[in-house]
Amino acid sequence: MFSVYNSYSSLVSALYNYLIGVFSYYYLAVLSVVLFLFISYRFPYCYSPYLFSVFLLTVVFSCFISMFFRRVCSNFEEFFSGFVPVGTPLYICPLxxxxxxxxxxxxxxxxxxxxxxxxxxxxxxxxALSNFCFTNSIWLLILCLVFFYEVFVALVHWFIVTNILAFSIDH
Structure with missing residues (x-):
C-alpha cells in the first residue's frame, strides 16, 4: 500500500504523469535528452551548429517518422479519418x-x-553581446538577463517539440 519513492523517481513519475502520460518511459528519456541539449546550448562553448542539426534530424525527426509509421501501420483508416475532425460539416470536409x-x-x-x-x-x-562586455560592465548585466531569457526560450521550444509530437499521435 505504501510505496517508497526517492526524489528522482517521484520527479520522473510526475513528469511522466503530467507531461507525457500516453508514452513510454523510453519516450520520456528521449525528450529528456532533447531538453538537456536545448538547455546546455545556453552555456558558452557548448553550441555546435553541425551537432545540433544532426541531433534534430536523427532524434526529433526520427521520433516524428516513427510515430507516423506506427499510426499508419497499426490502423490505416483511423490515421486518415483523423484528418477530418468529428462534427465537421460535409460541405467543408474537403477543405x-x-x-x-x-x-x-x-x-x-x-x-x-x-x-x-x-x-x-x-x-x-x-x-555578440559578450563582445560588448569588454567595453562596459553594464553589458554583463544585460548578458545575464539574456541568458535567463534564452533558457526560457529553450524550455518553450522543448515544450513545442513535445506538444507537436504528442499532437501527432491523434492527428
Missing part, C-alpha cells in the same frame, strides 16, 4: 482535410527548423 494534410506535412519541418533557428540565433546573439 478541412486539405488543411489538416498540409499541417501534417509541415510539422516535421517545424520540429527541425524552429528550434534550430531560434536557439542558434540566441547563441550567436549572446556571443
Amino acid at each position: 478541412v482535410c486539405l488543411a489538416e494534410t498540409i499541417s501534417f506535412l509541415i510539422r516535421p519541418f517545424v520540429l527541425i527548423f524552429r528550434p534550430f533557428i531560434n536557439i542558434s540565433l540566441g547563441c550567436f546573439g549572446a556571443v
Whole structure:
C-alpha cells in the first residue's frame, strides 16, 4: 500500500504523469535528452551548429517518422479519418482535410527548423553581446538577463517539440 519513492523517481513519475502520460518511459528519456541539449546550448562553448542539426534530424525527426509509421501501420483508416475532425460539416470536409494534410506535412519541418533557428540565433546573439562586455560592465548585466531569457526560450521550444509530437499521435 505504501510505496517508497526517492526524489528522482517521484520527479520522473510526475513528469511522466503530467507531461507525457500516453508514452513510454523510453519516450520520456528521449525528450529528456532533447531538453538537456536545448538547455546546455545556453552555456558558452557548448553550441555546435553541425551537432545540433544532426541531433534534430536523427532524434526529433526520427521520433516524428516513427510515430507516423506506427499510426499508419497499426490502423490505416483511423490515421486518415483523423484528418477530418468529428462534427465537421460535409460541405467543408474537403477543405478541412486539405488543411489538416498540409499541417501534417509541415510539422516535421517545424520540429527541425524552429528550434534550430531560434536557439542558434540566441547563441550567436549572446556571443555578440559578450563582445560588448569588454567595453562596459553594464553589458554583463544585460548578458545575464539574456541568458535567463534564452533558457526560457529553450524550455518553450522543448515544450513545442513535445506538444507537436504528442499532437501527432491523434492527428
